[in-house]
Amino acid sequence: MRLHDVCPSRPAVEPVMSAHFMAGQPWRFYRTLHRCGKHSAPLWAPARLWSSSSESPPLHTRALLFLTQRFYDVELLMGLNSELKRRTVQWKNSYNSYARQRLGMNIALAHFVLRLKGGFRYVGQDDWFRVDKRGKFSWDFLNHKNTPIEEVDLSHSLINFTGLQSLEGQQSLRTLSLRGCSQVDDWFLARLHIFQNSLEELNISDCPQITVGGLAALRNLRGLRYLDISSLPRISSPGLVVILLEEMLPQCHIVATGYDLSMFQDTVEDEKEIKEQGKTDNRTPGMQ
Amino acid sequence: MLTWRRLHVKVRAAHAPLTSRLVTRQHAWTHGHLTSCLKLSTSTALRKDFFKDVETTFVEMKKKAADALPSSNWSPFYINPNLPPERADIVIVGGGVMGWSIAYWLKKMENSRNGMRVVVVEKDPVYTQASTVLSAGGIRQQFSLPENILLSLASADFLRNVNEHLNVYNEDPVDLQFNQSGYLFLANEKVAHIMEENYHIQSQFGAQVSLLSPTQLQERFPWINTDGVALASYGLENEGWFDPWSLLNGFKRKAISLGVIPCTGKVTDFDYTVTLAHMYDQDVMVRRVKSVKVQMPNSPEYQPVECAIVINAAGAFSAKVTEMLRVGSGDKYSIDGIPFPVEPRKRYIYVFNCPDGPGLDTPFLIDYSGVYFRREGLGGNYIGGASPDEENEPDAGNLDVDHDFFVEKVWPELAHRVPSFEKLKVTSSWAGFYDYNTLDQNAIIGVHPLINNMYCATGFSGHGLQHSPGVGRALAELILKGGFETLDLSVFGLDRIMKQEPVLERNIL
Numbered sequence: 001m002r003l004h005d006v007c008p009s010r011p012a013v014e015p016v017m018s019a020h021f022m023a024g025q026p027w028r029f030y031r032t033l034h035r036c037g038k039h040s041a042p043l044w045a046p047a048r049l050w051s052s053s054s055e056s057p058p059l060h061t062r063a064l065l066f067l068t069q070r071f072y073d074v075e076l077l078m079g080l081n082s083e084l085k086r087r088t089v090q091w092k093n094s095y096n097s098y099a100r101q102r103l104g105m106n107i108a109l110a111h112f113v114l115r116l117k118g119g120f121r122y123v124g125q126d127d128w129f130r131v132d133k134r135g136k137f138s139w140d141f142l143n144h145k146n147t148p149i150e151e152v153d154l155s156h157s158l159i160n161f162t163g164l165q166s167l168e169g170q171q172s173l174r175t176l177s178l179r180g181c182s183q184v185d186d187w188f189l190a191r192l193h194i195f196q197n198s199l200e201e202l203n204i205s206d207c208p209q210i211t212v213g214g215l216a217a218l219r220n221l222r223g224l225r226y227l228d229i230s231s232l233p234r235i236s237s238p239g240l241v242v243i244l245l246e247e248m249l250p251q252c253h254i255v256a257t258g259y260d261l262s263m264f265q266d267t268v269e270d271e272k273e274i275k276e277q278g279k280t281d282n283r284t285p286g287m288q
Numbered sequence: 289m290l291t292w293r294r295l296h297v298k299v300r301a302a303h304a305p306l307t308s309r310l311v312t313r314q315h316a317w318t319h320g321h322l323t324s325c326l327k328l329s330t331s332t333a334l335r336k337d338f339f340k341d342v343e344t345t346f347v348e349m350k351k352k353a354a355d356a357l358p359s360s361n362w363s364p365f366y367i368n369p370n371l372p373p374e375r376a377d378i379v380i381v382g383g384g385v386m387g388w389s390i391a392y393w394l395k396k397m398e399n400s401r402n403g404m405r406v407v408v409v410e411k412d413p414v415y416t417q418a419s420t421v422l423s424a425g426g427i428r429q430q431f432s433l434p435e436n437i438l439l440s441l442a443s444a445d446f447l448r449n450v451n452e453h454l455n456v457y458n459e460d461p462v463d464l465q466f467n468q469s470g471y472l473f474l475a476n477e478k479v480a481h482i483m484e485e486n487y488h489i490q491s492q493f494g495a496q497v498s499l500l501s502p503t504q505l506q507e508r509f510p511w512i513n514t515d516g517v518a519l520a521s522y523g524l525e526n527e528g529w530f531d532p533w534s535l536l537n538g539f540k541r542k543a544i545s546l547g548v549i550p551c552t553g554k555v556t557d558f559d560y561t562v563t564l565a566h567m568y569d570q571d572v573m574v575r576r577v578k579s580v581k582v583q584m585p586n587s588p589e590y591q592p593v594e595c596a597i598v599i600n601a602a603g604a605f606s607a608k609v610t611e612m613l614r615v616g617s618g619d620k621y622s623i624d625g626i627p628f629p630v631e632p633r634k635r636y637i638y639v640f641n642c643p644d645g646p647g648l649d650t651p652f653l654i655d656y657s658g659v660y661f662r663r664e665g666l667g668g669n670y671i672g673g674a675s676p677d678e679e680n681e682p683d684a685g686n687l688d689v690d691h692d693f694f695v696e697k698v699w700p701e702l703a704h705r706v707p708s709f710e711k712l713k714v715t716s717s718w719a720g721f722y723d724y725n726t727l728d729q730n731a732i733i734g735v736h737p738l739i740n741n742m743y744c745a746t747g748f749s750g751h752g753l754q755h756s757p758g759v760g761r762a763l764a765e766l767i768l769k770g771g772f773e774t775l776d777l778s779v780f781g782l783d784r785i786m787k788q789e790p791v792l793e794r795n796i797l
Contacts, residue, residue: 217469
């Protein structure tokens, strides 16, 4: 539900408040909260409005009314929540230059990947380093200071454009899996040119922010052999996009499942409708 | 209640003889005296009407009295609600992407909420002639001036996080439809060394560009004919094109939500004072704007807006704004005689269809002949054009498209560079204005030396859209903090115009 629907009497200027919050000035909100808190009524208060009638209104009406009266509090909480999420993403993707200088590029990347709850594999080794269910990991990877990393799996993690900086300089990275990453967008894909000669397999399926404009940037990955673009929700004509991608990356095997690729779906439905209409048209003269 | 009823009775008693006499006189010819009198005194319908009238009159009187109280904003005259405020701190002339970007950054940097009143004046609310929406919408880093490269990088950074900046609570996020495709510049033997120098400058300032030899070019883009190409430079990141309208609307929506006042109207005149000052070794008249006269559309009504600072972001028409202050009208050999070096130049953009043309990897290709094209959508559509020669500049009075220009100048070059374009078909076209800086084709950013309180952000010669986020921030810093902080753009100041020292960019399209 949109907040404006709940509070119709809200003055038109008020979106500004949230704007200030977004601009990184949350203290203005605390002031608002303080002001609202003085006059806010407890949950049972709305019931008094109906005190003249014998029965009180149903619970959900009371709850909505309560939320209406606490409009700024709700707005503040929602704003705080989104700000917190944004900061978490930022923090998790921050670049650890200290570790990179002291322990080397590979160790820094290994730690970065594990902190994002991903997994990786060193060159020449078969077993993967991964986190357990509780997000804990062993520090054995510190023993492989000079081994480059070959495969990185960051599926369903919070990696974003900033985080890609930690992966920079990995000349032997062959496989990158970014399945279901909510923060991976077109700018991320454009930045992947840093692996333009090494990257062979890329999985970007289920990423909600990727559009055709970003897929065009994959032209720089000339070593790509395998590309998974299944179930990208923001691609409007997947059949055409797959054909264009195959044309752009001739040596690459492209996987695109999860799309409805039947070209004649709409026309079939139209024909059905026409047939049905025809049937009814035929019937009407008979009925007369 | 009792007194009220008594009052009613009194009113009836007092009025009855008066009205009856009046009506009697009127109807004396047709009716008898007695009948009409009877009608009046006994007819209930008429009496009811009368009391109704009295009641409504009372209500109206009460309303009028309430309106006339000092706290209400009632006035005896009708006031156009679209008029700008009488006083403002900053008036921005021109509501294109540059004007709204400046408005947004000013509001973002202000110390306290509603700390200043910013008004954006735009003459055309549907933007039929605005360069913003008629541009090709590209952004590139391949410039030769470090300031331009840094501006592009800053703008790319802004566009990447556009929803953190321009997010309005409870509204849809801004969808720029950004297409991540690089610019591909082709150079012949004559200009190859310039391209190489530019490449070094670009990499030095953090732009991701790669140089390609003709063989590499052929390998990467098999559909290009490399005849005459000696070197190519290709952008890897932060380049591409996007929807200008989305960016403009995003800036506008956010700025209005932060309290900027939008105004539809035309700036027709200024009220200003003149003082004599000594600068550049001569005595010059320095103006100071006191108020801006804003004329309402389709009406003779106008409103002078008193202001502290005026920002000239009128794009191709910014010279008209300074002309209103008589800048450039002085003696030919003095500083006062230098006109503002921005003029509108008409550029055509043609949309053409070619099913056999290059596919998803089409870059924004710029040939050394000046012809450019880019992909538009996925259906084999492209948009392209070229800049005409200095001698053959078309008349900038209207926005009509010259189709012969495409056939004679653009198509041969296109077909030479991309052989499959021999079979193209033009489907549509439009024309737009460049805010062409006649001195050096570079931006003009800063205070006007001859107008004390006028800041300029114009003369971008076709890069206004892509530099708007960076320039908006820089100008807001200049105004609110007294100097450039994040990005030093003093190179683009107006001093160079007064001294007639051009700052040249060698990658102009």
